[in-house]
Amino acid sequence: MGKYETPMLDELEKGPWPSFVTELKKATKVSPMADDELGQLEKSFQTKRGYWKHGGIVGVLGYGGGVIGRYSSIPDEFPGVAHFHTVRINQTSGFFYTAEALRMICDIWDKYGSGLTNMHGSTGDLVLLGTTTENLEAIFAEYSSRGWDLGSSGSAMRTPSCCVGMGRCEWACIDTMDFTYHITQHFQDEMHRPAYPYKFKIKTAGCACDCVAAIARADLSIIGTWKDKIRIDQAEVKNYADKGMDIQGEIIDLCPTECMVYDGGEIKINDVECNRCMHCIAKMTKALRPGLDKGATILVGAKAPIVVGSLLSWVLIPFIKMDPPYEEITEKIEAIIEWWDDTAKPRERIGELIEVKGMRPLLEAADIPPVPQQVKEPRKDPFFFWAESDFDK
Amino acid sequence: MGKYETPMLDELEKGPWPSFVTELKKATKVSPMADDELGQLEKSFQTKRGYWKHGGIVGVLGYGGGVIGRYSSIPDEFPGVAHFHTVRINQTSGFFYTAEALRMICDIWDKYGSGLTNMHGSTGDLVLLGTTTENLEAIFAEYSSRGWDLGSSGSAMRTPSCCVGMGRCEWACIDTMDFTYHITQHFQDEMHRPAYPYKFKIKTAGCACDCVAAIARADLSIIGTWKDKIRIDQAEVKNYADKGMDIQGEIIDLCPTECMVYDGGEIKINDVECNRCMHCIAKMTKALRPGLDKGATILVGAKAPIVVGSLLSWVLIPFIKMDPPYEEITEKIEAIIEWWDDTAKPRERIGELIEVKGMRPLLEAADIPPVPQQVKEPRKDPFFFWAESDFDK
Amino acid sequence: MALPERQTDIGPPKYDAYLPPVIKENYGKWKYHEVLTPGTMVHVAEGGDKIYTVRAASPRILSTESIREICDLSEKYCDGYLRFTTRNNIEFLVSDKGKIDPLLAELKERKYTVGGIGPRISNVIHTQGWVHCHSACTDASGIVKAMMDELYEYFTTKELPNKVRLAVACCVNMCGAVHCSDIAVVAVHRKAPTIDDANVGKMCEIPTTVGSCPTSAIRPNPKDKTVVINEEKCMYCGNCFTVCPPIDIHRPEDDGVAIVVGGKISSLRTDPKFSKLAIPFLFNEPPRWPKVVDAIKNILETYAKHARKHERVGEWIERIGWESFFKLTGIEFTYQHIDDFTFMRDTLRTSAAFKF
C-alpha cells in the first residue's frame, strides 16, 4: 500500500483496459512525488475537482519554453507535488525509438523526476510529468548532452509532428518524417524563445487519411497528394473481386466524385474528376496507388474552440512540391508566419487573424494566387472590397 | 415621336421579348408624366446613373404607408416627374382578376396617374407607378370605395402574398389563398399604420416547391406539407414506365433520402424516411400525391443581404394544422411578432434579432418546444448557456 | 367633382369573386396537370373537370393600354378571367378547350411571347432600376430586356435540365430574389462615396449617418460639421447615401454589376441555396449590356451542356465542384470570390480533397 488510501482510484485498476492508476502506483517506487500525485488525484476523485494552480513561469536558461510550471493548490496536504512541472522533450519524427534510447530517457527521469510520462503529449512531445524547479537545469543538461532537446510551449513555434509516412506506409506522397525533422531544425530559435503573438503548430500527414490530424489541430497543416493519375493494377482488382469484395458497393458507389466505373472486370477512373480523397486507394491498397507526380496541399488555421469556435485548416496552396532541401515550402512557411507575426494581436492564432482580415492579405504577403481550390464555394453576399490594384487590370 | 428623343431606349424596342420601353411610350398617350419618365430614363441610360431623390413621407389620411414618395433630382429638366410617387394596391390572393376589375383599376389610374403599373411588385402589391402628392387622397377614395385597399410600406406588416395553391394546383397541402386573405384582414391595422421595428413579411406556399419564394423573402414563411404517407397510384406508375420514363434514374436515384425502391413494376416508399421534398411527386404527378394529413411548416427570418448577408428562413414549427378559422396558427404568428416587436431594435428584422438573441427566447415566448427538426445539425462549440429552469428538471 | 366615400382597413377584395367557375367548383380538388406545350398546360380535377392555362410573358411594367388589351383577350377567350404569376407572367385561364388555339393565334398575331412553363427559363424577377428607384446602380428593366432577347428561345421552346430562375437586382438591397436565383445580376458600386461636406451639416443627422455604416467606416468630423469615410473599410453598400443625400455613392464610370449563380428556393432533392459569386464585376453598358448578356448565356449554356436531367444550376455545380465550374465556364477566379465577410468561415475549403 502506498502513502495514501485510494479507494476510488483502486476501482480503476480493475477491468481489462490498461490502467493509468497502475502506472501511477508503479512510479511511487521511483519517486515519492508519485505518491502525492496519487493522493491528490484520489482527493480530486472524491471531491470532483482539480487541485492545481496556475503555473508561474519556470524554465531552463536561455529557453523561454519547454517546461510547464505546475503547483499544487494544497501543498500542505500533498507536499510532494508542491512543485510538479512537466518537461517537454522533442520526440523523434514518427515516434520511432530504440530500447536503448528510451532506457536512457527513463534513467535520467527516474533520477530527477516523478517516474511518470506521457507517451506522448497531444502536440507530439515526449512529456515528462512532474519535477521540481531546482531539477530543471540538470534535466536539460543530461538530455541535451545526449542529443535530445526540449520541445516547445508558450507563444512559440510548437514541436512539429507527423504521421509515420514513408517509414511504414505505402500511401505517403511526401516524406513526412524527413520534412518534420527539417522544419524542426529550421525553427529551433522560434521554438525555444517564444516571441510570436501566440502558439503556432505545424503537422504533416502523408496523404488525405491525415493520420496525424493535421487539418484539425495545426495552424499549418501539410497533407500529401498527387497531381497525375491513380495507378491501377487490374490483376489485383480481379483478385479483390475473386475474394468477394463488392467493388461496386464498397468502392464505386462511395467515390464522392462519381469518377469511377467498374464493368465487372476492370476499374476505370476519370482522373480529371477525381478529388484524390483516398477512399478507393485505402480500401483496395493492392490494386490502387496514388499517382507519381507527388507533392502537398498546404492548409492554414486550425485550432481549438476558444474563443469563437473551432477551426479546421483552410486550403492555401493546393499543390506544392516537397522535395529536399525543401526550399520553396520553407520560404512559403516563413512568409506565412511573418505575415501573422507582423499583423496579429497577442493571443491571436493565424486562423483567427484570417477571419478578421480575410484571405487576401495573406495570399498577397506570401505571393499565392487566388484559385477556386481555396474555397468550398465563392462568397454569397454582394459586399466585396476592391483594391486600387484591381482597377489597373 | 414623344417629347424627348430616346435613341438608347428605342434600341430596346427591338428584339422579340416584350419591351418595357414600348409600355412607357404607350403610357405617354395617357399622361405627360410618362413622357418625362421616358426622357429622364433616357438620360440615365446615357449617363449611367439614376436621377431619383429620397422620398419624403407622403401618404393618405390615417394611413402611414402604401405610398412611396419619389421625386426627380432634376425636376427642372423633367418637370413631369418632379413628383412621381408609387401607390401600392393590395392584390388579390393568388393574383386572380377579372377583366372588369382590372379595367376599373386602369380607369382610375389613367385619371390620376401616369398610366404605368407594375403587375406586380416583388412583395405582391399591384403597383401604380407615378403620381403626384395632391392626387393621393382622390386615388385612395376611388379605389377604397370600390372595395380595393392600399398595400403596405414602411415599418409595418407588409402585404402578405401566396402561390396559387388550391386555386389551380394539385399539390397544395394548405389553402394558401384563403389563409392569405384571412391573415391580410387580420393585420389591417398593422399593415396600414407602421409601428413595428421594421418591415415584416408573410408569404405562404402550398408545398415545398415554394412557388412564391416564401423561404427566401418572407420574415414568416409558411410552407404546406403532410405527415402521413405519399399516395401512390401503381397503375399510373406503370403508365409512366410505358411512356418511357426512366423511373430509376429520374426518380429513385434522385430521392435525397434513398427511401424509394422500384422493382420495374411498383414503387415502394419507406415514408418514415421520406423528408417530403416533393421531387418524386413533382416529376410523377399522376402517380404520386401528397398524403392526407396535411398542414404546414412555419419558418422565420428570411431577408435580403443588408447588413450581414442574406438569410433563408429557419424552421420554427415543423408541423401545424392550417384549417379555418386558423386560430392556432394566428395565435402563434401573433406571439412570434409580439416577441420581435417587444425586443428588436429599430430596423432590426426578426432574422437578425434571432441571430443576436438565439432561438430560445423566441421558442419560449411562442411556447414552441425545441425539436431536432429546427436544426440542420446541433451546435459545434462547447459554449452553451443554461437557465435556472434547466436545473429544476 | 365629388369623390366617392373612402373606406379604410377593408383589405383586398376576397379572391373568390375572381375565380373562374371551374376553379371555384374544383377548388382544392385538382388531381394532376400536364404541360401541353412550353406555354400551355392543363390541370385536371378529381372529377375530370379541366382548366387550361396559357402563359404569356410580360415586361412587368405594363401600361394601362396593355392591361386593357389583356382584359379584352381574357373576355374573348376566358370569360374575363385571368391571373398573374409570382414571376409576373400573364396567365389566361381557359375553361373551354376549343378556345386555346384561337387564343394562341391571336396572341401570336399581337406579338405576345408565349412560354415559360416546364423545364426552361421563365420571366426574370427584377425591380425598379433607373425607372423609379433612387438607390439603383443599374437599370433592371433594361438588362432584362437585353438578356431575354438573347435567351428568348429558352422561354418559348428549348428545354433545359430543369427550371432556371433568373433575376436582376438594381442595388444590394436586392428587392427581387436574387440571393436564391439560378443565375442573377446584382448591381454593385466599387468605390467609396464622395461627400459634399458643405451640405452634410445642413441636411443630415451626423449620428444617424455614422450609425448607418455596417462596417463602421464613417466617423464624425465635428469641426467641419461633416463626416469622414475610411475608404479601406467601406464596402460600397450605399447605406450612408440613403440616410444622407450629400453623400453620393453613384460613380457612373465605376459602377456596374456582379453575376451570381447556383441559388434555389424549392426544397426538392436538395436544400434551398443561396446564389454565390460567379463574376464580381462587369461595367454598365446600356442599352444592351452585351458583356452581361454574354456572360449569362455562357453560364446557362455550360449548364445546359453538362448538367443531368432535373439538376438545377446549383445542384449541378455542387456535384461537379466550384473548381470545375470555373474551369468549364472559363470564368476567372479573383480575390473578390473569396468570402471575407461575416460568414467566410464556412465557405473556405477545409478538406484535402478537391479537383485541380
Added chain:
Amino acid sequence: MALPERQTDIGPPKYDAYLPPVIKENYGKWKYHEVLTPGTMVHVAEGGDKIYTVRAASPRILSTESIREICDLSEKYCDGYLRFTTRNNIEFLVSDKGKIDPLLAELKERKYTVGGIGPRISNVIHTQGWVHCHSACTDASGIVKAMMDELYEYFTTKELPNKVRLAVACCVNMCGAVHCSDIAVVAVHRKAPTIDDANVGKMCEIPTTVGSCPTSAIRPNPKDKTVVINEEKCMYCGNCFTVCPPIDIHRPEDDGVAIVVGGKISSLRTDPKFSKLAIPFLFNEPPRWPKVVDAIKNILETYAKHARKHERVGEWIERIGWESFFKLTGIEFTYQHIDDFTFMRDTLRTSAAFKF
C-alpha cells in the same frame, strides 16, 4: 556530481537512427499492407521485404517501469525497435515473422491489450485532467479507463462499419482532437464563476481580467477593486479564471461533461467534419462515470447497427439526418442543442424537407 555539458537548439535526434534496418532499406518503397488480425498487420515493400507491426494499447500515462518493460519486449522480439502511434498506442516493429506469435503470447501473459487496427476503436485521445492540469473540469484518464473497460471488445476483436475515433477533453481548451472526433467527451461548467473579491485587487490585473472574457460578461468594479460578472452573458468558458485565480469556475456539484459526435478528420469520401453536440450535460460521477459510459455505448451501438460499411459516424448521421439520430438513440433534444453562438446561422434548418 558534475552535470554533462548542456547543448542548445540541437533539436531532436534524427529519426533515421531509430529505424529498423528493413524500414531503412524500404523507406518510401512500401507497396501495400494487410491487416492480419485486429492487432497485427504487415507492410510489404516493392521488392517483397516485409515489416510486421503488433499494436498494443497504452494508458498514455506510462511509468518508467512500464517503458522499461516495453523496451525489454522490443529487444526480445524486434531488435530493440518500436514506435508509438499518433493515438498513443505502442507499436512493436517485428522484422522476423517467426517472432510474432511468441511476442503475442508474451504480451498476452503480461496482460497487454493488443488490437486497434482496422475498422474498430483505437486508443482514446485525451489530455491531463485532474492528473496535472489546473483547468480540468473532469478527469480524462479516469473516463477513458471507464469507457474502454466497457468498449474493450471493440478494440480487441469486434468490427465496426469503419474506424471510430474517441476522445476526451478535460476542459473547453480541448487539447485533444475532440472537435473532430466520431464520439467525444468534453468537460463543461454550467454556472458563472464565483469571485473572491478581497483577493482580486491583490492578485489580478483588472483590465486583463475584463478583457479575457469572450462574451464581455465582466466589468470592473473600481470602488471595491474587483470585477463583476454578468451571469446572463457568461458561457462558463473559464478564461477569466485562467488569468485571475481568485475567480473560481470550479463548482464540483454542477460540473460535468457533454458528449459530441460525428466529427471526422480524414478527407475520404466526405470532407472533414466538426463534432456536434449530442448530450449537453452529464454529471461527473467518478470513478466510473457510468452514465457517460452508457451514453457512449448507446451511440456506438446504434451506429454499429444502422450504418453502412465504410460509413463513419458523421457520415451515417448526415445520411439519415440529425432528426433520425435523436430518434434512433433516444437522446433528448434541448435548447442547448440549438446553436446560438457565432455560427448559428449555418446550422439552423433552412428547408421545408426534413423527417418527422
